[in-house]
Amino acid sequence: MLRFAPSPTGDMHIGNLRVAIFNYIVSKQRNEELIIRIEDTDKERNIEGKDQEILDILNLFGIEYSQVMYQSNNKRFHSAMALQLLHELKAFNCFCSSAWLDNKREEAKNSKTAYRYDDACASLPDELVIDNESPFTVRIRKPMEAIIVKDHIKGEIKFEANEIDSFIILRQDKTPMYNFACAVDDMLSDVSLIIRGEDHVSNTPKQILIREALGYHKKIEYAHLPIILNDNGKKMSKRDDASSVKWLLEEGYLPSAIANYLILMGNKPPKEIFHLAEAIEWFDLKNIAKSPARFDINMLKHINREHIKMLEPKELSRYVGFADENIGELAKIYLEESNTTKELKAKIASIFAKKDIPDEFKEYAQTIVKIVKDAPYFEEYEDFKNYIMNESGLKGKNLFKPLRILLTGVEHGPDIAAVYKYIKNYIGEIVK
Structure with a gap:
């Protein structure tokens, strides 16, 4: 188990x-x-x-x-086993107040020594333990000999007996300690x-x-x-956005890519890009490095891009808000300049959004919109472009700049012919 x-x-x-x-x-x-x-x-x-x-x-x-x-459902077992330890004298009740213990910790700090509970209550007379109505915790008795742990990653770790004190197992309210x-x-x-x-x-x-x-x-x-x-070489904390799995998912990192990267970190896999099911075939705890692993968001972006490439077009289209494999294929074109499904969704959204045309091209854009509104369907981009050119008399940047913006929402991007291949069925909705 x-x-x-x-x-x-x-x-x-x-x-x-x-x-x-x-x-x-x-x-x-x-x-x-x-x-x-x-x-x-x-x-x-x-x-x-x-x-x-x-x-x-x-x-x-x-x-x-x-x-x-x-864990809370096991409270009765925690209580019963603490009572067992008390009956077998392997644990004892501790009446030391929080203020007393805090004072002892401060003394240890001032003397620059590690704080250890001094077993003040370990040998109290039975009548005092039984009659005392003061709040108390329950402590397990400290070990008498070293405890050795054989770790799959760290190797053998030895804890000397004096490194472990008689620590608390039940709080004053009798809830168990961690x-x-x-x-x-x-x-x-x-x-x-x-x-x-x-x-x-x-x-x-x-x-x-x-x-x-x-x-x-x-x-x-x-x-x-x-x-x-993190990037600063410090332990990743809640202040690091990328430490949250929820944040990574919201930013458009695929679960398969996140898992790939977390398995890859500080490890020696046979290949860089893989799925969780594949890792079961070769994963070995002994290959995990003993030293901390640094989280590299750029590496995760690279892995995420590779996993997006492996998605079926229709599945990818759902990530960007559609259920059309053509849109999935279109999204893959934008992988040259995107790393996450969130970024891809923004790229696709700009195609269908209201276009912001620079003033110098507004008149030309209006002309193109009118022509497209009444234009027949064209399978190939070259035929579509030539029709607009012939009907408008536009050429050069006066044609291509406003046309690109009308089709994609931006002035620069992938080859417009490649984009047209996947949006031709939506032209009436896009150019408006």
Whole structure:
């Protein structure tokens, strides 16, 4: 079993989508199920509707999964297993106030040492623990020996016992902390491999400690993906538009191209342009670079253009607002100067929009419009052009400048004969 575990707290980040894609690929390779676990226990940060938005995006990218789970539905298991740890003395109640703990953190900061909880409540007398009515959290006891993680990407990672303190597993309101809920849920789902971002590396030994304390000794495999950097070499954040999958889709990047690029980043594929289904045949986690990958929007534009070229004309026509394969073929002509379906849609829209004719050509344009209105249908552009030329007496730039603008909406662009081939059935609607 593999899992993708997003939080419904904002737009899906490309790093999260990359994690989802890799989990999907490996689940197919291993013939194991992939579940989606919506980690919604932090009620204050949840945004209504974001869970469905996540699922819609996964479906759009062709990521198949066997079921959707909500972490909040496992609360009874989280509570029961925390109680088990308390009964077995593998966890303890902590009555330290937030102000006290903040003071300890400040002391550690001033002394330039890493803060570790000092186990002040680890050995309180039973009568004090039982009778005390003060609010308390529950902490798991710190490990006694090092925890070693074998990572598919990073290799062996060793966490010394003194690097992990007795951390909180239940808040004062008895809701589970992230690491506890995550560890329990992975255990309940019998997850075999966890693929996630490297920002979770520090969580891994804590989750292993929790599972082993609960008597679950199955070795879960790990693969922590390097972070994605922006143009400035810093971690991509919500301030970077391109970090949002929703933004990329709205800008006209195809799901197939986005997936292609996210698999390509920091990887060694056998070819540059491919579809997700192809990647299942050759993808290997061990080929992912250990160092961060830099997001290059220009590379994504190149890949997107190649994927647009592979679309069937009728499918492409729908992206630009039509259902006519001729318009799809027309859009492909504009790929020489466009990278996204949004840009192509704007190009096609200018053809059908009201034309803005420069003053010096307005009179000529009016003449052409009148002629076209009563002109017969012409299969070839040369015949169409010659008819207008003969009827108007116009030639040179006085003919070609206004004619191009009337047909395309702009003064410059692809060969007008190539454009005419796909718009000839719409001439009456275009030239007006």
